[in-house]
Amino acid sequence: MSLFWLRVAVLLYGIAALAVLPAALYDRPRWRHIAVPATIAAVFFHFVSLAEMLNAAHHRLPVDTHETQSFLGLLLALAFLLVYARYRTVSLGIFLLPICFLLGLVPAFHPGQESTTFPILHAGWIFLHVALLLAAYAALFLSMLASLLYLVQERHLKQKSPTLSWLPPLETTDQIALKALLVGLPCMTAGLLIGSLIAQATVGASYFRDPKILLAFAMWLVYVAMIHIRRISGLRGRRAVYLSSFVFLVILTVWVANQFSAVHRFTAP
């Protein structure tokens, strides 16, 4: 049943992704009134699907890449709705909603087969660990996207060509970029802490000798450093995009590395 609701959600993401184009590019309120409710409905059904999946899983948690992808899609859709609620702009949806659609597409029609057995006591914590880290990834992705849009808009304003009217103002994209980072930091901190505690309890101290795990902590430090630099120097524009991209690459490397780590295959090293 969870698969059915996920398919409904994916369909709604698709509708929202199409409707957001005229809504943002040509400022058509009628299309905005389709895109936003469709996304809200998609998020709702995505949640239902997730709840049913977790309910059915008991102590077997589907941790296939497809499922994490789908969850990342849900977080990005939530990010789109939060940005809309706060800044009344749907422009970011042009990029976010098709990504949500694509991230949900494979899990909805070719669900993964892998699942992992946990002691029932840990299942909830594992889910929280994954969810919080994915939220941090989503926040960083949103921040990078906003920074890129800032760059495009800034270039248009500098070149004095008629500005792209569908892009949000510079101040707005800058705020989105910074606030996304600020939301991402506690998510990443809590996600890493929970992960460490679970690993400590199940694998023991050897876990902390895994260089890939150490890299994850380095990622956290880089993230904190980036926020610090942005806040102190008021970094914007090109340099902010370069910094965000660098951190994004580091985080992507950590994520890929962790796919190969012994801990994440849940076998003792």
Next chain:
Amino acid sequence: MSQSKPTPTQGRLILLGINHNTAPIEVRERLAIPAERLADATRTLLHQPGVREGLILSTCNRVELLTLQDDSEAAQPQAKTDLLRFLHEYFAVPPHDIQPHLYEFREREAVRHLFRVASSLDSMVVGEPQILGQVKEAYTVARDAGAVSTHLEALMQRTFTVAKKIRTETQIGSSSVSIASVAVDLARKIFGSLYGKTVLLVGAGKMSELAARHLIQQGASSILVTNRTQSRAEKIASDFNSLTVHTEAIPFEALYEQADRADIVITSTGAPQKIFGRSHGQHFLHRRRNRPMFFIDIAVPRDVDPRMNEVEGCFVYDIDDLQQVAAANLADRSREAAAAENIVSREVDKYQERLQSRDAVPAIKALQQQAEQLRQAELVRSQSKLADLTAQQRDAVEALTRSLTAKLLHPQLTALRESTRKKDSE
């Protein structure tokens, strides 16, 4: 122009007027009606022979009389003469001074013209937003004067809907075409909301003050003014005092120390050399911790070194840049106007169809009443023969006669509706 023949009860729509395309300002100003006299003029119009309903739209670019005339009056060219006489008598302008500039639209074309006017397709600056408000004002005055009832009421409500539809479905009014509003648009592209923003005026000039006023209207809360002559700066600052914003005249010598307080700088001095160079931009941005600054340079020769635009976070627009953006926006509006014209055409068709189906209603009702009277008369005539019938049987006879009448009438009613539609579309 449509020359259709509506049913006698319908009346005829006639629109007579002059606008900026047909008449020079010398003629338009002689026919302009001040707001306080509009109600009186509308009442006078209503007393003209054959005028059943009427409305006067008077703006700086047009004077138009929209009237619903009796069919008997309107069928003759007399209607136009009467309206012309009204203009002549009310404004004391000889008819031969008005006639060459006058246009006349009837029925369908009058509806089309009204839709175009309210949607700002007939305006001097296509897409300008004021005209819809002016049409609404004219309607309110006419309604209060008792000059608008069923027909014009329906037409005006449809006009407002069409104008709103065009605003939302096209981008005809979305881009700015004046220098001051382009400057405001650009400021909003940089800062989003202008609430709480500070504007610095360097030098004095009508255009820079106008731009500042536009920025205040959009929420800017603080105006700093500087001038080589301190008293002049104080005078300008005091002019802005009434606008409930914080104003401050700063000495010209303190310009470089104070300029970074401003988010938007408008320069319009007559200085032969540049006042702000690239290094000033870097200095300001450093002090502002990279918060952007927008320089609007209206001066010729320019006050701001264009190379300041290369500094990250500094945006410099001179008068030519602003004019180019305005010209590009105007071209965009023309493209959107084509889409708006299509909407007007579709809406005129829809309106006419609705009107035509309404035209057939009185004839249909009359036919139905006649048939009902005949049915009742026949029932009365046969009363003695039906006396022995039970109540149930009587009901059956009643239902039978009703059904027969309806079936007999059906082809006639369909033909009537069809012929009204055809007659009106001829």
